[in-house]
Amino acid sequence: MTVIDKIAWIHLAGGAVLSTRSKGKDVYYLPGGKREPGESDMDTLVREVREELDVAIAVSSSEHLGTFHAQAHGHATGTLVRMTCYTAEYAGVLGASSEIEEIAWLTHRDRPRVSPVDQLIFDHLRDTARLTS
Template identity: 65%
Template structure:
């Protein structure tokens, strides 16, 4: 089981997503917890490293946890993604570290994201938060 923390950042029915160098799928921004980190610490660190912005910890709201087969891993390996909204941040969104591309996706891009992100896209669409 791989555990990750992700940022759900929506604007005008689109969700912020990223593609790492050498990857063929888009992933919601975030990443893996380092030893001793809380979800909040992990999310703040990963977003600062990947997108050069600082999330406002007071604006973090837990959205849900989703589980699916891990993209690019051996069969049977699962990823468990805990997702948070954080509408307030400082800085300008831009690709950094291993991130090659930052994009805004709608539901029609569902085939272009990882399996766990597809579940999240379905959930967001069901809440009328993600445009067709």
């Protein structure tokens, strides 16, 4: 079994969560990405969010939200993704980088538009009254 190790930023506002759609992709993903060798969770989070959204994560404000596992979208059956999620404040103005086609604020009703692991996270956010239906 293959496990893809990813880190995600959970940024909530007004009952919606910030999501991104990369160029050429058909679903939305939470901002973040794969850990590079030797990186800590925070190293990965800071690097990925800067690359995708051009903002700086305030590491001192970060809080672990949870870790979720699911079939990896677009990969062979049996390839799992482990998504370790953090909330954190940021500095800067959110903007799509060259690899991001679209930034969107999604609610639980948008659940079918996100990857399988993000669907689990959306359920958790709804169940903990952070994401509106």
